[in-house]
Every structure is written in C-alpha cells, then in structure tokens.
Amino acid sequence: MIKQQKIILPILIALFALPPVLLWAAATPLNVRFSGFSASMRSIGQILGLMGMSLFSLNFLLTARLKIFDQIFNGLNRVYINHHFIGGLAFSLLLMHPLMLGLRFLPVSVRAVALFFMPSFDKINVMFGSAALFLMMIILVLTFYISLLYHIWKFSHKFMAVAFFFAFLHIITIESDISASLPLRYYMIGLASLSFLAIGYRTLFSNFAVGHYRYLVASVRNLAPEITEISLQSAKSAMSYRAGQFAYFRFKNDANVTAEEHPFSLASKPDEPTLKVVVKNLGDYSNTLPSLSVGTIAEIEGPFGVFLKDHALKQIWIAGGIGVTPFLSRAHCLTPKENVIMFYSVRDEKEAICRKELEDISHSHPNFKFILWVSESAGRLTAFKIKETVGELEGLKTSICGPLPMMQSLKTQFKAMGVSAHQINTEEFNLL
Amino acid sequence: MKIKYLVTISLFVFWAATTAVLLAGLVFYQKNQITNFAPIASEKTNEATLNKGNTSGAVSGENPGVSTLTSAEVAKHNSRQSCWFIISGKVYDVTNFFGHHPGGDNNLLMNCGADATIAFQTQGGRGAHSENAVNMLSQYYIGDVGGGITDNQPSDTINVSVSPLPSIKNDDDEYDDKNDD
Numbered sequence: 001m002i003k004q005q006k007i008i009l010p011i012l013i014a015l016f017a018l019p020p021v022l023l024w025a026a027a028t029p030l031n032v033r034f035s036g037f038s039a040s041m042r043s044i045g046q047i048l049g050l051m052g053m054s055l056f057s058l059n060f061l062l063t064a065r066l067k068i069f070d071q072i073f074n075g076l077n078r079v080y081i082n083h084h085f086i087g088g089l090a091f092s093l094l095l096m097h098p099l100m101l102g103l104r105f106l107p108v109s110v111r112a113v114a115l116f117f118m119p120s121f122d123k124i125n126v127m128f129g130s131a132a133l134f135l136m137m138i139i140l141v142l143t144f145y146i147s148l149l150y151h152i153w154k155f156s157h158k159f160m161a162v163a164f165f166f167a168f169l170h171i172i173t174i175e176s177d178i179s180a181s182l183p184l185r186y187y188m189i190g191l192a193s194l195s196f197l198a199i200g201y202r203t204l205f206s207n208f209a210v211g212h213y214r215y216l217v218a219s220v221r222n223l224a225p226e227i228t229e230i231s232l233q234s235a236k237s238a239m240s241y242r243a244g245q246f247a248y249f250r251f252k253n254d255a256n257v258t259a260e261e262h263p264f265s266l267a268s269k270p271d272e273p274t275l276k277v278v279v280k281n282l283g284d285y286s287n288t289l290p291s292l293s294v295g296t297i298a299e300i301e302g303p304f305g306v307f308l309k310d311h312a313l314k315q316i317w318i319a320g321g322i323g324v325t326p327f328l329s330r331a332h333c334l335t336p337k338e339n340v341i342m343f344y345s346v347r348d349e350k351e352a353i354c355r356k357e358l359e360d361i362s363h364s365h366p367n368f369k370f371i372l373w374v375s376e377s378a379g380r381l382t383a384f385k386i387k388e389t390v391g392e393l394e395g396l397k398t399s400i401c402g403p404l405p406m407m408q409s410l411k412t413q414f415k416a417m418g419v420s421a422h423q424i425n426t427e428e429f430n431l432l
Numbered sequence: 433m434k435i436k437y438l439v440t441i442s443l444f445v446f447w448a449a450t451t452a453v454l455l456a457g458l459v460f461y462q463k464n465q466i467t468n469f470a471p472i473a474s475e476k477t478n479e480a481t482l483n484k485g486n487t488s489g490a491v492s493g494e495n496p497g498v499s500t501l502t503s504a505e506v507a508k509h510n511s512r513q514s515c516w517f518i519i520s521g522k523v524y525d526v527t528n529f530f531g532h533h534p535g536g537d538n539n540l541l542m543n544c545g546a547d548a549t550i551a552f553q554t555q556g557g558r559g560a561h562s563e564n565a566v567n568m569l570s571q572y573y574i575g576d577v578g579g580g581i582t583d584n585q586p587s588d589t590i591n592v593s594v595s596p597l598p599s600i601k602n603d604d605d606e607y608d609d610k611n612d613d
Contacts, residue, residue, distance in 0.1 A: 091439060102450075102453070103449075105534070107532065107534060112457070117454060
C-alpha cells in the first residue's frame with residue numbers, strides 16, 4: 001500500500017507536466033532553443049510556465065472528488081495531501097517562469113530586465129499572467145503561512161478558480177509556442193477545459209451533477225462533554241457503505257448549524273437503517289452541532305475511504321480519542337476468522353464514549369480483545385507497550401486512527417522496531 | 433511540510449530578484465550623460481550645421497561634413513567601426529550596440545549600411561522584435577532619411593531613453609554566432 005502511495009505522486013506529476021515539455025521540444029530544434037544565454041533563459045522560462053500551468057490544471061481535476069480516486073490514491077483523504085504538494089510545486093514553477101523570461105535581457109542591461117517586469121497595459125496578454133500569479137500568491141500565502149478559521153480559509157481558496165481563469169486567458173493570448181504549435185495548443189487548452197469542467201462540477205453544477213443522499217436528523221445525543229452523537233434516517237434511498245468509511249455531510253436550513261460541508265467517519269453498522277456519526281467539538285462548526293435540530297435535512301456525499309478495508313487474519317487496532325469512530329463501525333462487522341486486539345487510548349475515562357459497546361463486542365466475539373488505555377493513569381501509549389501486551393508483531397496488520405501527532409509518533413516507533421511501513425495503515429482526517 | 437520550504441524559497445527568490453532588478457534598473461538608473469548633436473530643428477537644408485564639440489555620443493565615427501542622411505550616406509557606415517542602418521525611414525547608429533545584441537553581433541553586422549526594416553520586423557523570419565527592443569532601438573536614432581542628423585527622439589516611437597550599461601558578460605560566446613570578430 002505504501003509503495004502505491006509513494007509512487008502515485010511522481011507518476012501523476014510526470015504524466016501531466018512532461019507531455020507539454022516534449023511537445024515544446026519537438027516544435028523547434030533544441031540547439032536553437034539553447035543557442036546562447038538569452039535563448040536558454042527564454043526556453044527555461046517557457047518550460048517552467050508549461051509545467052506550472054499543467055500542474056495547476058491537474059490540481060483542479062483532483063478537487064473533483066470522484067469515487068475512483070479512492071482506488072488510485074488509496075483513500076480520498078490522500079488526494080488532498082497530493083493536491084497540497086502539487087499546488088505548492090505548480091506555484092513555485094510559475095513564480096520562476098517570469099523571472100527566467102525577464103533575466104534573458106541581462107546581457108543587454110539591468111534596465112532592460114526592469115522594463116520587462118514593469119506592468120504595461122499595452123501587453124494585456126502578459127497582464128493576464130501577472131494577475132493570475134498575484135492572485136495565486138495571495139491565496140497561497142493564506143494557505144501556507146496564515147492560520148485562518150477553516151470556513152474563511154476555504155472561501156478564500158475558491159478564488160483559485162479566478163486565478164486559473166486569468167492564467168487560461170494568458171496562455172491563449174500570449175504569442176509563443178502555444179499559439180504556434182497546434183499539438184501543444186490542443187494539450188494545454190484541452191487540459192484547462194477539463195479543469196473548468198471539474199470546477200463547474202463542484203460549484204455551479206453540483207446541485208444536479210453530484211450524487212447526494214438525503215437523510216433526516218433523527219436524534220442528537222451528548223455522549224460526553226464535547227462529544228456529540230448524531231443519528232440520521234434516510235429520506236429516500238439509503239447509502240450503502242463499508243465499515244471504516246467516511247462521508248461528507250451538509251446540514252441544510254438549520255437555525256444553529258451553517259450549511260457547510262464537513263467529512264465525518266461513519267460510526268454505525270453498515271446494514272443498519274440508522275446512520276450514526278460521532279463528532280468532537282473541535283472548532284467553530286463542530287461546536288454548533290450539539291444544537292442541531294431533529295428533522296433537519298442532511299445532504300450526504302459518499303461513501304469514501306479505504307481504511308480497515310482488508311480482512312487480515314491478525315490485526316492491531318489503535319484508536320486515539322475521537323479516532324475510535326471508524327473502529328466502532330468495523331467492530332460490528334468482524335468475521336469469526338479475524339483476530340483483533342484493540343487499544344482504545346483516551347486521556348481520562350470520561351472520554352471513552354463507546355467503551356461499553358466495544359466491551360460487549362469483545363464478550364461476544366471470541367477473537368476480539370479490547371483494551372482501554374487511560375493515559376492519565378497508565379502513561380502515554382507507545383509501540384513498546386503495545387508490543388509488551390501483544391507479543392510478536394510479525395505478520396500483524398496495524399491500523400491507527402487518532403490525533404495526527406499520535407499517529408505519526410506511533411508509526412515512527414513501530415518502524416524503529418522493525419515493522420515494515422506497509423503493515424501500518426493510518427487514517428488522516430486533517431486535510432479533508 | 434517539504435513543499436512549504438520550496439514555496440518559501442521560490443517566493444523569496446522571486447521578490448528578491450524582482451526588487452533588486454527594479455531598483456537597479458529604474459530607481460538608481462543614471463541618465464545618459466552622452467548627448468547627441470545639436471538639433472538642426474525644422475530646417476531641411478543641405479547645409480551642414482553640425483556641432484563638432486559633442487562628447488562621445490551615440491553617434492560615433494560620423495563623417496564631419498555630412499549634410500543629409502541619404503541611403504548613400506548610410507551605406508558608407510557599413511562596418512563594425514561605424515555601423516548605421518535604416519529602419520522604417522529612420523537612421524540608427526548602432527556602433528555602440530555591438531556586444532549587447534541578444535541576437536548576436538553577426539546579425540547586426542549583416543545589416544550595417546543597409547535598410548534593416550524587414551530584418552528588424554521579422555527577426556530574419558523568426559518573429560518580431562519585442563517592444564523592449566523597440567524601446568532600446570530609439571536611443572540609437574540619429575535622424576530621418578532625407579533629413580539631417582538630430583538629437584530629437586523620433587516622434588512615433590516610444591520615448592524611453594535607455595542607457596547602454598556595460599553588459600554583465602562581455603562574452604561573445606554567449607550568442608549563437610559562428611564567427612565573431
């Protein structure tokens with residue numbers, strides 16, 4: 001699994017960014033393209049622009065949130081990890097694009113370079129590019145360097161589509177290889193068109209293009225301080241899902257909860273008519289969920305995710321805090337052949353919301369062992385302590401879901417103990 | 433996290449380079465000390481009224497006593513030591529531009545003493561010179577064909593005076609010429 005994750009990113013980048021460079025190289029002999037300092041700088045600038053724009057386009061395709069991405073990326077949440085990387089890479093390439101193009105005038109004079117960088121409304125085709133770049137810069141500074149409230153950040157990020165539109169105007173009006181080489185033109189415009197389609201799919205046409213399930217809120221229960229359980233009944237057709245998956249929820253027309261879309265793990269048993277999610281009040285949005293009204297309509301998109309998909313014979317489950325939710329669902333679906341030892345790590349006993357449910361399952365299932373780990377008294381749960389309890393880690397599949405630092409540190413500890421990376425599965429919620 | 437480092441470095445390089453270039457090229461730019469000849473103004477006579485006391489100037493290797501800028505006169509300046517050519521009816525002395533032409537010295541030399549209109553507009557068939565290039569060209573203007581030598585800027589070109597600062601790399605190997613001499 002890890003191999004697939006590691007190579008998918010370079011493959012994706014090569015698949016989209018290399019073709020335009022090859023088409024560009026085929027249009028004019030390379031010895032002319034790199035015939036001197038100025039010519040070479042211009043060529044490098046052009047290559048950077050083509051690669052940057054292709055990756056920029058690719059990033060919009062990734063936001064289409066298609067079900068097939070689950071298989072390609074081994075979990076939809078990983079799409080966003082890749083989106084983040086590709087976005088940063090595209091931006092870096094696009095920053096260097098005008099720089100290289102301007103530096104080609106250096107042999108003439110520094111002033112000549114300066115004049116190239118000066119904005120001029122005569123060169124509207126260049127101005128489109130500058131507008132795109134500056135808008136990207138503002139949006140990405142907000143993404144990389146400034147901590148915004150999630151819904152504010154998300155709103156700001158949507159303007160990337162505007163930046164992309166300006167970039168598109170730039171590539172169709174600039175007199176360069178894209179205007180001169182027909183194959184290159186087809187590629188860049190074709191790719192950009194797919195991106196516009198993806199943008200439209202997710203924004204303007206989302207109401208009728210994207211499939212949603214309609215559910216109604218049946219009950220809202222407070223399981224513990226700051227932990228809310230929401231149960232829903234389907235209004236039309238029920239969503240079928242696998243244990244361990246998640247879905248996007250949007251509660252509409254509720255007096256207390258905004259109609260923002262948020263992903264939650266599905267905590268209920270897949271065959272049951274009632275859908276259940278358990279949410280921790282971590283931020284502005286989740287803090288309003290305890291006041292959700294019964295009867296509110298929920299639009300659900302999903303299911304997504306590949307966590308806990310396989311049925312390995314020997315498994316260790318490690319749940320941290322609210323990360324217990326996918327395991328809860330999965331525990332109901334254990335086959336008799338599966339041997340599972342589950343560690344549920346909480347700070348204090350009050351936090352252990354589904355303890356009873358899990359203990360009941362451990363009594364009825366012969367090979368499911370449940371261990372509640374209260375870090376307040378037992379100390380932090382470490383890989384070493386897990387090994388002490390479990391014994392041999394060889395041949396065991398480990399699944400971890402919890403706070404990001406906990407997942408990362410446990411993964412490191414296991415790897416240090418010789419557990420191979422592809423035996424460890426984690427479910428990261430953070431970049432959804 | 434790794435990609436954030438790349439983004440940070442790229443942003444830094446971008447802003448550092450553009451700021452440095454804009455400051456050096458525009459703010460600290462020294463006006464060209466070299467003056468052209470005194471204008472003959474609106475006279476279109478055959479009298480030579482050249483001011484011989486000019487400093488080094490954009491016009492070099494000029495022939496004292498020349499009156500009108502005819503094609504024949506321009507044709508005399510057909511070498512590296514004194515290179516004039518005509519573009520769209522205007523005469524330019526580009527002797528000081530050798531070593532600075534991104535297209536190489538040979539492409540300049542080929543046009544010395546001649547009408548370079550087509551060569552300039554089509555870059556020998558590979559596309560037109562940029563607006564930047566047109567701006568730079570205007571500083572080498574010495575007069576209209578059929579007129580006298582003047583220090584007025586040509587009226588229909590963009591009036592930007594650019595000082596020919598010493599090139600960063602005075603390497604003729606930089607350009608795609610086969611022979612540079």
